[in-house]
Amino acid sequence: MPALPGIKQFNLHGKVAIITGGSKGLGEAMAAALASAGASLLLTSRNADEAAAVAKDLAKEYGIKAVGIAADVSEPQEVDAMVARAISEFGKIDVLINNAGINIRGPIEELTFEQFQQVQNINTNGVWLCVRAVVPHMKQAKSGRIINVSSTLGLVGLALRSPYSASKGAVLLMTKTLGLELAPWNITVNALCPGPFLTPMNESIANTEDAKKNVIGATALSRWGRMEEIQGPAIFLASDASSYMTGSALVVDGGWTAR
Numbered sequence: 001m002p003a004l005p006g007i008k009q010f011n012l013h014g015k016v017a018i019i020t021g022g023s024k025g026l027g028e029a030m031a032a033a034l035a036s037a038g039a040s041l042l043l044t045s046r047n048a049d050e051a052a053a054v055a056k057d058l059a060k061e062y063g064i065k066a067v068g069i070a071a072d073v074s075e076p077q078e079v080d081a082m083v084a085r086a087i088s089e090f091g092k093i094d095v096l097i098n099n100a101g102i103n104i105r106g107p108i109e110e111l112t113f114e115q116f117q118q119v120q121n122i123n124t125n126g127v128w129l130c131v132r133a134v135v136p137h138m139k140q141a142k143s144g145r146i147i148n149v150s151s152t153l154g155l156v157g158l159a160l161r162s163p164y165s166a167s168k169g170a171v172l173l174m175t176k177t178l179g180l181e182l183a184p185w186n187i188t189v190n191a192l193c194p195g196p197f198l199t200p201m202n203e204s205i206a207n208t209e210d211a212k213k214n215v216i217g218a219t220a221l222s223r224w225g226r227m228e229e230i231q232g233p234a235i236f237l238a239s240d241a242s243s244y245m246t247g248s249a250l251v252v253d254g255g256w257t258a259r
């Protein structure tokens with residue numbers, strides 16, 4: 001039995017990660033996690049100043065190289081430019097975290113088709129576009145870690161979330177298919193399914209009866225996730241520690257889907 005590599009499996013020094021939606025919420029928390037493990041970062045959002053500010057803070061705090069740029073994941077040309085920037089800045093891409101996402105809630109008859117399409121364009125099409133753009137570089141390197149942020153709501157239903165659930169369910173099956181497709185190049189593709197975290201996405205529902213009953217109330221632990229509770233799972237999926245995991249999903253939901 002070889003000596004256990006222990007904590008070294010989680011080391012990300014020398015690795016380069018793109019994190020979409022890295023300017024706030026879970027994306028910012030996962031960016032800090034990967035920076036703390038030594039990774040260099042390209043962070044994106046639709047707001048260049050916000051992405052650049054987070055990158056600057058993380059570079060200073062962790063002594064890593066980090067760049068923040070604007071790139072809308074639903075726009076193919078912007079996604080291609082994002083990947084080109086990562087290559088020009090860092091020369092390679094080891095990790096892609098497809099985290100950017102939105103949620104538009106409401107009764108189906110009150111939602112517009114444009115709202116439904118907007119959620120699919122960002123949450124589902126954006127994941128597909130980003131994977132398509134990084135794969136040539138990962139195939140050349142015969143190595144890669146792709147992490148698609150789905151949701152508890154890709155696994156179970158919740159009323160008033162029809163656009164969001166549709167998008168996150170699609171991401172889960174896309175993850176399985178791409179896990180199979182890209183395995184010959186040693187590229188792993190996994191989903192991360194968070195339960196409820198109190199990020200900007202959830203601020204508008206934080207104090208509602210619906211959230212108390214159907215969101216927090218649906219978790220076994222009866223609370224929001226803390227931002228640090230997504231960080232270990234993100235490092236795990238980005239690192240050598242998850243090398244025998246692909247086409248799969250890591251659920252970090254306070255026990256929501258245990259019911």
Ligand SMILES: NC(=O)c1ccc[n+]([C@@H]2O[C@H](COP(=O)([O-])OP(=O)(O)OC[C@H]3O[C@@H](n4cnc5c(N)ncnc54)[C@H](OP(=O)(O)O)[C@@H]3O)[C@@H](O)[C@H]2O)c1
Nearest residue numbers: 021023025026045046072073100101151196197199200201
């Ligand atoms: N919070 C939760 O409880 C929870 C639970 C399960 C899954 N998730 C998933 O986790 C991910 C992060 O969620 P969050 O709660 O951290 O949301 P958030 O606080 O609203 O942050 C979303 C991030 O995505 C960026 N973004 C949105 N649309 C984008 C686009 N078209 N192109 C590029 N960036 C875009 C946002 O920046 P800009 O708006 O400036 O572009 C921001 O950086 C999402 O995929 C979400 O569905 C969240």
